[in-house]
Amino acid sequence: MTLGIALTIVFLLNLCQTKHVCRVPRASPVIHATSYDSLSKRSTVNTQLKFSIVYTSGFQNNTLFEQIKTKIVLPALTYWEKSLGVKKIASDNIILERQCLDGQTSYVKWPNGTIGIYCNKGCENITRCFTEPIPDNYLNGCKTFVANKPSIQGSRGSGIPPNGYLVFVDASATEPCQSEDLLAYALACQLEFGTDRPVAGYVNMCPTQLSIKPEDVRSSISTFIHEMAHALGFSSTSYAFLREEDGTPRTPRDPQTNLPALGQDSDYIYLASKSTVTKVQRIWVSAVSTTIRTIDVFVLPSVLLKILFISYIIIRNMLLL
Numbered sequence: 001m002t003l004g005i006a007l008t009i010v011f012l013l014n015l016c017q018t019k020h021v022c023r024v025p026r027a028s029p030v031i032h033a034t035s036y037d038s039l040s041k042r043s044t045v046n047t048q049l050k051f052s053i054v055y056t057s058g059f060q061n062n063t064l065f066e067q068i069k070t071k072i073v074l075p076a077l078t079y080w081e082k083s084l085g086v087k088k089i090a091s092d093n094i095i096l097e098r099q100c101l102d103g104q105t106s107y108v109k110w111p112n113g114t115i116g117i118y119c120n121k122g123c124e125n126i127t128r129c130f131t132e133p134i135p136d137n138y139l140n141g142c143k144t145f146v147a148n149k150p151s152i153q154g155s156r157g158s159g160i161p162p163n164g165y166l167v168f169v170d171a172s173a174t175e176p177c178q179s180e181d182l183l184a185y186a187l188a189c190q191l192e193f194g195t196d197r198p199v200a201g202y203v204n205m206c207p208t209q210l211s212i213k214p215e216d217v218r219s220s221i222s223t224f225i226h227e228m229a230h231a232l233g234f235s236s237t238s239y240a241f242l243r244e245e246d247g248t249p250r251t252p253r254d255p256q257t258n259l260p261a262l263g264q265d266s267d268y269i270y271l272a273s274k275s276t277v278t279k280v281q282r283i284w285v286s287a288v289s290t291t292i293r294t295i296d297v298f299v300l301p302s303v304l305l306k307i308l309f310i311s312y313i314i315i316r317n318m319l320l321l
Helices: 005-017 065-083 214-231 301-320
Strands: 032-035 050-055 105-109 115-119 142-146 149-153 164-170 184-192 198-205 277-285 290-298
Touching: 050 065, 065 164, 065 214, 184 214, 198 214
Parallel strands: 032 184, 050 164, 115 142, 164 198
Antiparallel strands: 105 115, 142 149, 184 198, 277 290
């Protein structure tokens, strides 16, 4: 997955212009969806992103459901569809995978070099994207072992289009929403195997913070755009899966699993390479005190290039004053 400059700009602008507070849900085990073709055979032409939307019962039970959908959700998703394209698009639909019982998996490396992920004890009856059940028509059969041999049990759904993204839109009063400063939160729940592009995700808009008043609609759209940036990969849970423009992983991979090889932190988030994210110390000034904080910063080439450009504009404007 490659994040373009447009994604970075939108994220930073929304962060600066709103009182939005970001909360990253606790990381879940990474699930990779299946594409039934090789990367070498895929089209290199960018194809516009297309969302498939599932509105949860928590969202549909909101008395303002239709207005929120029309005035906030659809404009925000349309923004991303117009802004982002999919590279290395598959020739067939992407099939989401089922969760394994007890999270126990094995990795099978096939003669052609591809890696298959199979459940040791079978699959969960319900596979979820964060808290929401994924309908069977998006899911593969259960990839497990029969007589110690890899096998797919049950029928396979139709999946999502090759350029697609399945998004679950919720508006439930969950525990995180009890915080007065939290407007919404989001995460990706499945990545495409071979490219690490997020292909399914979840967004929850805290119902007590939702407003469709004319003076609030623009801010609400901005919040949803911001949250979709997280679900599209602009999140600490996805940094270790970022790739170069040519598709090369920026963080070293385990050859047996194709997962990031630098370990995980205490929240089970995969660690990204220092060429992607690095720690720096900054002076932090508040009304109470001045302290030194250690923070994570991006060192992606596209981000650094944009910072240099913005710095140039600021300096030029200062000289013209």
